[in-house]
Amino acid sequence: MKRDSRLSGVLHVLLHMAETNVPMTSEALANMMKTNPVVIRRVLAGLREHQLVCSAKGHGGGWQICRELETITLHDIYLALDKPTLLAMGNRTEAPGCLVEEAVNNALNQAFHEAENLLLERFRSVTLAQLSADFHQRKQAHGFTGNHEHSIFSGE
Template identity: 45%
Template sequence: MRKDSRLSRVLHVLIHLEMADQPVTSDKMAEMLSTNPVVVRRTMALLRDRGYVRSSKGHNGGWSLAKPLDEITLLDIHKALGEASVFTIGLTDEHTNCPIEHAVNASLKDVMNEAEKLMLKRFGEITLDLLGAEFKT
């Protein structure tokens, strides 16, 4: 199963934006993340729609922060990216008539829901400025 690393990658980019003295292009971000600039633009547009970043066109254009990092939480970014499950563990649905599968899924679902609730609560308590604090001089 493939990991969803979008949250981690976007946090990485946002901290770089905070440290940049000018807007950063999608091409430059794509180079940093080893991905395609179209993927960067699509992802950054989700953040722009929520008011966390802004884009400027033309010479010296690119992406910059629209809000200070101390006003943005991990939960904000998680939600902006579409609120995918924080776990890549999935429940099986291959044997829908099997009572053992139902029992296993019910137990796993309860535990995963409880853990996700706690994790999202914690995400709401962590502002992005805390993530990049050790890099400030």
């Protein structure tokens, strides 16, 4: 299976959208993400169904977050993405006719469910507002050290 990076991607997009109060076009977002506008629309369309973002056509149109960042958790986004598969491993067969497989499935499912629940729990505990705050902190920190790093290596 290819690794699913939609959650990662859509968070990136949302944080960029959060930095401005004008709608952003899927093309602009696609450029930031080095991907295709249709991919952006596809993903954001899911979020729109859950009233996390809105879209507008025509001039000055584009995408905007339409809820307070504090009220949007990663779990909300996970749901809006239609609950993508969390684990890369799974049982060979569900509902086996073989008792050996039943025993195996039982043991693995227990571990799998615990891991999935932990992930979802973490998703529930993180809001877009927190991520945005973290980003702004990083920007600050980068501003202080970034110029120094630059001046070490060149006279520009």
